Amino acid sequence: MIPVRTATEPAITGGLRALPRLVSTDIETFSHEVWGRLAWFSPAGDLPGDVHDLFSAAVVDELVSTRGLRTPFLRVAKNGSTLPDRAFTAGGGLGAAIGDQVSDDKLLALFADGATLVLQGLHRTWPPLVAFCQQLAEELGHPVQANAYVTPPQSRGFDDHYDVHDVFVVQVAGEKRWRIHPPVHESPLPDQPWTDRRAAVAAAAETEPLLDVVLRPGDCLYLPRGYLHAATALGAVSTHLTLGVHAWTRYALAEDVLAAALQNLSEDSELRRSLPIGSASAGSALAGSASVPASLVGDLELVRARLLDVVRDLPLAPVAERQALRRKRSQRAAPVGPIAQVEAAAGLADGVLWPELALRAHLLGDVVSDGDGLVLRSRAGEVGLDPEDVADVRTLLTTGRLDHLAADLTRRLVLAGVLVPVAAPG
Numbered sequence: 553m554i555p556v557r558t559a560t561e562p563a564i565t566g567g568l569r570a571l572p573r574l575v576s577t578d579i580e581t582f583s584h585e586v587w588g589r590l591a592w593f594s595p596a597g598d599l600p601g602d603v604h605d606l607f608s609a610a611v612v613d614e615l616v617s618t619r620g621l622r623t624p625f626l627r628v629a630k631n632g633s634t635l636p637d638r639a640f641t642a643g644g645g646l647g648a649a650i651g652d653q654v655s656d657d658k659l660l661a662l663f664a665d666g667a668t669l670v671l672q673g674l675h676r677t678w679p680p681l682v683a684f685c686q687q688l689a690e691e692l693g694h695p696v697q698a699n700a701y702v703t704p705p706q707s708r709g710f711d712d713h714y715d716v717h718d719v720f721v722v723q724v725a726g727e728k729r730w731r732i733h734p735p736v737h738e739s740p741l742p743d744q745p746w747t748d749r750r751a752a753v754a755a756a757a758e759t760e761p762l763l764d765v766v767l768r769p770g771d772c773l774y775l776p777r778g779y780l781h782a783a784t785a786l787g788a789v790s791t792h793l794t795l796g797v798h799a800w801t802r803y804a805l806a807e808d809v810l811a812a813a814l815q816n817l818s819e820d821s822e823l824r825r826s827l828p829i830g831s832a833s834a835g836s837a838l839a840g841s842a843s844v845p846a847s848l849v850g851d852l853e854l855v856r857a858r859l860l861d862v863v864r865d866l867p868l869a870p871v872a873e874r875q876a877l878r879r880k881r882s883q884r885a886a887p888v889g890p891i892a893q894v895e896a897a898a899g900l901a902d903g904v905l906w907p908e909l910a911l912r913a914h915l916l917g918d919v920v921s922d923g924d925g926l927v928l929r930s931r932a933g934e935v936g937l938d939p940e941d942v943a944d945v946r947t948l949l950t951t952g953r954l955d956h957l958a959a960d961l962t963r964r965l966v967l968a969g970v971l972v973p974v975a976a977p978g
Contacts, residue, residue, distance in 0.1 A: 692797060721795075
């Protein structure tokens with residue numbers, strides 16, 4: 553019998569889940585009254601645990617000096633502007649002559665001169681944050697990324713601005729003063745950056761702030777997208793994490809509805825027909841509407857009517873499937889080791905009862921039809937299933953139990969990265 557582990561999620565340090573470590577109110581209040589609406593400050597004393605298991609100033613030094621970090625995993629800013637990559641990168645020397653590797657010598661000079669270091673994509677490069685961000689994304693139902701900002705004393709890395717994603721700001725070391733102003737453009741979409749509203753942002757930044765607070769180690773600040781903010785380090789080097797939450801929106805659902813409707817309209821032979829010759833020629837504009845050629849009015853009205861009909865009668869299931877697919881693609885499953893997977897599969901083939909296996913965390917798997925049969929589709933890809941395997945695979949996905957899986961299927965799931973070996977304690 554194959555060893556069983558029913559827990560499918562990695563434990564967060566100290567047994568704490570992610571969101572309660574970031575907000576000082578209960579989760580129900582945060583979900584219904586704060587999320588996407590209000591800026592929220594949580595002092596360290598009102599939060600469980602601290603943040604040193606996630607990140608520290610020593611981690612910054614390790615990443616930029618010994619890990620061969622490359623752009624775009626680091627940005628450097630000074631006086632509100634981002635420096636060109638060549639200002640802080642160089643070749644890696646013999647055997648690693650890659651020109652965009654971070655130069656610790658250049659960084660030392662820049663940081664000593666007041667530049668801010670921005671470590672990007674830490675949800676991909678630092679293991680504790682890989683696990684924490686995946687857990688937070690699982691709880692929120694929205695994709696999460698992690699950056700770190702390291703600011704010299706009395707320095708401000710960026711001017712007042714807003715982000716197009718929600719953020720949890722976690723102070724790691726030092727102190728930083730944050731000035732928060734209400735949005736000039738509420739709930740901006742990804743293609744509506746603050747740079748499109750520079751004048752409004754600059755004017756709002758001169759008004760009385762909504763929140764003026766100093767973050768100290770362990771404090772956390774939640775900012776919905778659109779809230780203006782600027783931060784200044786106080787007295788010593790300041791390091792903070794920014795956990796960016798790229799929230800799914802109703803606008804995204806509208807995009808999925810439109811995409812599904814257009815797919816349906818592609819089956820309408822009348823809409824696939826070519827427009828008449830000369831239908832958009834100059835001089836044929838409709839009186840009173842110079843931007844609409846008269847010869848196109850009938851076609852536009854037909855298209856609009858058909859589109860409205862399709863949207864009104866569109867089944868919701870295809871739209872939900874599109875949204876689910878986008879969610880799958882927006883995050884990764886828990887990390888997997890190719891060598892460990894192959895060795896585990898070989899051990900199973902040899903009849904060895906090693907290793908203990910578990911369902912890979914954050915897999916987001918389901919059993920679907922691909923037209924030729926049933927497949928297990930997840931963030932790890934697709935695995936074809938025989939009819940007799942389906943019930944056991946569905947049990948695996950819902951409970952984590954794998955003791956009834958056939959040996960050959962188990963091996964295939966290991967090689968596909970669906971099942972992973974569980975490391976021995978210690």
